[in-house]
Amino acid sequence: MNKKTKIYFIGRKQGIGLRRYRLSHLENRRRFEPEGIKDAKTKIKQTRFIQNADVIWVRVRPEHTNDKQRYLIEKRLKNVRGKKSIINDISIFDNYDCKDIAFGIWKEHGILCPDYLTIEQDDDKNNLDQIIRKISKFLRKYKKIFLRTNNETASLGMHTLTTSSTKDEIKNSLVSLIDRCKKHQSERSSTKIMIVEFSQQHRENQYADLYRVHVLFGKIISYYAITSRKDIFHNIDMTLKEIDRFIMLNEQLPNKISMLEPEILKAVALLGCNLGAIEFFIENNKPVFIELNPMWGGHASMNGFGDDYMQSYLSDNRGALEKRIPNIYSFMDYRPYYKKLYELIHQHISLVG
Numbered sequence: 001m002n003k004k005t006k007i008y009f010i011g012r013k014q015g016i017g018l019r020r021y022r023l024s025h026l027e028n029r030r031r032f033e034p035e036g037i038k039d040a041k042t043k044i045k046q047t048r049f050i051q052n053a054d055v056i057w058v059r060v061r062p063e064h065t066n067d068k069q070r071y072l073i074e075k076r077l078k079n080v081r082g083k084k085s086i087i088n089d090i091s092i093f094d095n096y097d098c099k100d101i102a103f104g105i106w107k108e109h110g111i112l113c114p115d116y117l118t119i120e121q122d123d124d125k126n127n128l129d130q131i132i133r134k135i136s137k138f139l140r141k142y143k144k145i146f147l148r149t150n151n152e153t154a155s156l157g158m159h160t161l162t163t164s165s166t167k168d169e170i171k172n173s174l175v176s177l178i179d180r181c182k183k184h185q186s187e188r189s190s191t192k193i194m195i196v197e198f199s200q201q202h203r204e205n206q207y208a209d210l211y212r213v214h215v216l217f218g219k220i221i222s223y224y225a226i227t228s229r230k231d232i233f234h235n236i237d238m239t240l241k242e243i244d245r246f247i248m249l250n251e252q253l254p255n256k257i258s259m260l261e262p263e264i265l266k267a268v269a270l271l272g273c274n275l276g277a278i279e280f281f282i283e284n285n286k287p288v289f290i291e292l293n294p295m296w297g298g299h300a301s302m303n304g305f306g307d308d309y310m311q312s313y314l315s316d317n318r319g320a321l322e323k324r325i326p327n328i329y330s331f332m333d334y335r336p337y338y339k340k341l342y343e344l345i346h347q348h349i350s351l352v353g
């Protein structure tokens with residue numbers, strides 16, 4: 001039997017300062033993840049000591065991580081970098097945390113993502129007019145856009161503008177984002193405003209289908225699709241109205257994934273991530289990527305798919321549906337899912353070190 005892999009977690013809550021020996025307080029712990037680690041105990045176990053680790057996993061919730069915490073993590077990692085495997089090294093944090101940087105890397109390598117511009121701000125009034133002109137021009141081109149911060153979730157700092165937005169509306173969104181950025185920049189210096197094309201060509205009957213694929217060490221480990229008619233939506237927004245489309249999309253997904261796999265893996269690898277959930281729409285049979293989330297842990301990982309009614313439907317009809325959409329049920333079997341994830345980490349580390 002292979003030697004057990006020792007894993008060390010480092011984040012805001014463990015692995016730094018006085019918390020460096022702490023085994024508990026796994027950052028952004030997913031439901032049943034700790035049990036999953038325990039279930040994999042014949043293959044992998046946690047260590048309190050970074051120097052004993054075979055693999056180190058940087059666990060930070062990006063949007064809550066400030067420059068000081070990054071610095072503390074970096075300080076500990078720089079002594080072991082190159083000697084040990086590191087999952088999602090803090091050195092590549094900006095690649096996924098800042099959407100403008102992720103988009104820039106993807107574009108440079110021919111990977112599709114929405115068009116975007118970043119905004120450089122200063123306090124000059126003329127500058128404000130200039131920015132508004134820049135936004136209006138972008139808006140004329142794409143008809144619908146987001147004005148947003150580059151490093152926050154959609155519930156914060158994301159404004160939708162359309163060709164019917166007035167100049168005042170554009171200005172108010174801009175001014176509020178400039179304020180937001182100023183507040184954040186002292187702690188998260190990479191914060192910026194960006195303008196993003198609203199991707200909608202792929203909409204069918206007004207439905208947008210958003211795909212999420214989980215990748216570990218260059219391999220796809222799970223995936224699902226969600227769907228909605230809203231402009232901005234997440235898994236929790238799905239209702240029973242969407243159930244048939246949700247089932248149909250997930251039933252077709254295995255075939256699509258094999259076609260899209262090379263681009264998905266390339267998009268993740270380009271950002272330097274070993275583990276993450278990547279999100280994309282599909283346009284003309286090609287993925288158009290919108291974000292990489294290194295620490296998935298949202299509604300699907302905590303409760304399941306859709307609102308309460310949809311969740312009950314999926315659970316009541318498991319017998320009939322499991323054969324059609326096995327990806328959905330295996331993702332929701334959290335404990336075995338995480339056991340498998342940790343076993344795969346072990347498998348990879350024992351092969352490549």
Ligand SMILES: Nc1ncnc2c1ncn2[C@@H]1O[C@H](COP(=O)(O)OP(=O)(O)O)[C@@H](O)[C@H]1O
Nearest residue numbers: 114153154155196197198199231232233290291
């Ligand atoms: N460029 C885009 N075009 C169309 N819809 C988008 C675009 N970017 C984001 N969205 C919508 O907004 C939602 C949230 O955006 P996202 O960047 O994934 O932030 P987060 O998931 O962190 O809240 C997405 O699930 C999608 O519905």
Ligand SMILES: [Mg+2]
Nearest residue numbers: 279290291293
């Ligand atoms: Mg998202």
